[in-house]
Amino acid sequence: MSEMEAAVAEKKTALDVAPRTADVPRDVVFDVRDLTVRYGGNPALAGVSLEIHEHAVTAFIGPSGCGKSTFIRCFNRMNDLIPGAGVEGSVLYRGQDLYGRDVDPVTVRQLIGMVFQKPNPFPKSIYDNVAFGPRVLGWKRGLDERVERALRQAALWDEVKDRLKESALSLSGGQQQRLCIARALAVEPEVILMDEPASALDPISTARIEDLMAELKRDYTIVIVTHNMQQAARVADMTAFFSVDVSSGGRTGVLVEYDRTEAIFTKPRDRRTEDYVTGRFG
Amino acid sequence: MSSVAGPALRPRRPRGRVVGWAFLAYLVLSLAVGFATLGALLFDVFRRGLPFLDRALLFEVPSVDPDIAGARPAILGTIYLMGIVFALAVPLGVGAALYLEEYADRERWWNRLLEVNIQNLAAVPSIIYGILGLAFIVRGPVGLGFVLLSGGLILTLLVLPVVIIAAREAVRAVPSSIREGGLALGATQWQVIWRSVLPAALPGMATGTILALSRAIGETAPLLLIGGLTYVAFNPTLLGPFTALPIQIFNWTAQPQEQFRLLAAAAIILLLALLLSMNALAIWLRNRYQKRW
Numbered sequence: 001m002s003e004m005e006a007a008v009a010e011k012k013t014a015l016d017v018a019p020r021t022a023d024v025p026r027d028v029v030f031d032v033r034d035l036t037v038r039y040g041g042n043p044a045l046a047g048v049s050l051e052i053h054e055h056a057v058t059a060f061i062g063p064s065g066c067g068k069s070t071f072i073r074c075f076n077r078m079n080d081l082i083p084g085a086g087v088e089g090s091v092l093y094r095g096q097d098l099y100g101r102d103v104d105p106v107t108v109r110q111l112i113g114m115v116f117q118k119p120n121p122f123p124k125s126i127y128d129n130v131a132f133g134p135r136v137l138g139w140k141r142g143l144d145e146r147v148e149r150a151l152r153q154a155a156l157w158d159e160v161k162d163r164l165k166e167s168a169l170s171l172s173g174g175q176q177q178r179l180c181i182a183r184a185l186a187v188e189p190e191v192i193l194m195d196e197p198a199s200a201l202d203p204i205s206t207a208r209i210e211d212l213m214a215e216l217k218r219d220y221t222i223v224i225v226t227h228n229m230q231q232a233a234r235v236a237d238m239t240a241f242f243s244v245d246v247s248s249g250g251r252t253g254v255l256v257e258y259d260r261t262e263a264i265f266t267k268p269r270d271r272r273t274e275d276y277v278t279g280r281f282g
Numbered sequence: 283m284s285s286v287a288g289p290a291l292r293p294r295r296p297r298g299r300v301v302g303w304a305f306l307a308y309l310v311l312s313l314a315v316g317f318a319t320l321g322a323l324l325f326d327v328f329r330r331g332l333p334f335l336d337r338a339l340l341f342e343v344p345s346v347d348p349d350i351a352g353a354r355p356a357i358l359g360t361i362y363l364m365g366i367v368f369a370l371a372v373p374l375g376v377g378a379a380l381y382l383e384e385y386a387d388r389e390r391w392w393n394r395l396l397e398v399n400i401q402n403l404a405a406v407p408s409i410i411y412g413i414l415g416l417a418f419i420v421r422g423p424v425g426l427g428f429v430l431l432s433g434g435l436i437l438t439l440l441v442l443p444v445v446i447i448a449a450r451e452a453v454r455a456v457p458s459s460i461r462e463g464g465l466a467l468g469a470t471q472w473q474v475i476w477r478s479v480l481p482a483a484l485p486g487m488a489t490g491t492i493l494a495l496s497r498a499i500g501e502t503a504p505l506l507l508i509g510g511l512t513y514v515a516f517n518p519t520l521l522g523p524f525t526a527l528p529i530q531i532f533n534w535t536a537q538p539q540e541q542f543r544l545l546a547a548a549a550i551i552l553l554l555a556l557l558l559s560m561n562a563l564a565i566w567l568r569n570r571y572q573k574r575w
Contacts, residue, residue: 081462083387106470110467116459120459133467
């Protein structure tokens with residue numbers, strides 16, 4: 001069996017964990033239904049329903065505290081790690097409930113990768129950072145090729161190919177973030193979640209990450225949180241605008257409007273969206 | 283270009299300078315008290331002990347004749363004790379620290395109780411550990427007898443809280459973004475701890491452990507209590523009678539002959555050298571592997 005075939009076989013086994021169901025349209029990756037997230041008492045996010053499409057970049061925008069980061073962390077069950085966090089409603093991944101009783105969050109996180117706001121490479125070599133995921137999953141065969149493929153996909157290979165053994169911490173911030181993207185790609189996820197991936201980077205590095213997203217959406221589904229509206233306008237196919245609802249006494253994030261990015265920025269239907277995208281608020 | 287007139291810059295006030303100097307003098311004095319005491323002690327020890335710091339001290343057994351007496355059994359006893367403490371305290375301490383930091387739910391009362399008690403245990407006088415050891419390890423349920431292993435077990439208990447606290451600090455210093463990064467790749471909690479958290483925390487743990495060991499190396503009281511015999515003229519074994527450097531020093535200083543007291547000074551230099559080299563190792567480890575996030 002060649003390395004490529006092995007990789008395909010591995011991906012297939014991984015996907016078998018979450019089988020597709022016939023009644024879900026092929027291009028819907030996530031179907032969120034009436035989702036509410038609480039940290040303790042007051043909901044941080046309430047009543048969100050939307051669908052996320054395959055091979056598209058979907059952006060979540062909105063002011064601080066609107067729950068967009070909370071929301072994106074529901075897609076790979078990272079909120080499970082916060083004590084006291086509770087999720088109501090459902091997040092269907094290809095027709096299967098991510099929060100189902102017998103779903104292992106560890107498998108979910110392999111299929112649905114994540115890149116964080118601040119680049120967080122491990123204090124290991126560049127190679128070992130990318131190899132970390134495959135190693136924990138026991139994918140030992142063709143590791144070198146897998147690492148190279150991931151670094152090429154993340155447009156980092158040419159910059160690091162001669163110093164794979166050097167510490168990842170010696171890279172610049174933008175390179176570190178692309179390394180984190182490569183690290184996520186190495187476990188062959190179907191979806192990549194990015195929580196403000198460029199907010200800690202300079203404009204040139206940001207542009208490179210944005211170019212990368214346009215590249216990656218051919219093979220992956222990308223969901224991104226950003227507080228930079230221009231970024232959403234540049235990279236996203238679909239945009240969801242979140243806002244803060246203070247009527248309940250606490251601060252609860254709500255989904256205001258979800259549409260094609262163009263529509264959100266040129267013909268918003270909701271007044272709050274219009275105010276936000278035209279810069280009158282937020 | 284012409285500059286615009288601004289507020290006049292005032293000259294330094296002499297009074298402020300006097301207060302500043304007085305404060306600095308006070309600080310230097312505080313430092314001097316500590317240093318002068320230590321310096322005087324060290325000077326005295328070195329002046330008296332250096333002539334006796336020879337091959338005989340290192341390689342001979344104790345004797346009634348100070349000219350041929352050495353501290354070999356005590357040196358070996360101390361080294362063996364440190365070996366036992368290291369081998370037992372590190373896995374237990376690191377395990378306890380990882381449980382408390384990574385698994386324990388802070389909201390549960392039993393975990394809080396554990397935390398408070400570990401802090402308290404670190405402050406319990408060493409003689410109490412000696413009494414405990416005498417009752418439970420030397421005699422009682424374990425019943426090992428007055429042997430080297432008993433001494434090692436008691437010193438392990440003594441330093442364990444310190445090792446746990448140091449290891450917890452090291453684990454806590456690993457940023458949570460490292461854990462999230464690992465988990466987001468589909469690693470299990472155990473894999474994240476084993477492959478990411480532990481390697482990153484290891485230098486800190488090593489430093490803390492060595493500092494804990496350097497506390498154990500000077501302990502006399504608990505060992506006296508459990509029969510760290512003061513006259514051992516043979517190499518110690520794990521399950522045999524033993525002595526250690528601090529006990530040997532204690533014994534020699536209690537002798538009437540001046541010669542023995544000089545010998546004790548030489549043994550103190552030896553103990554200090556061991557202690558300093560352990561601390562140097564700790565500092566070296568810390569600097570060598572210090573992580574910048």
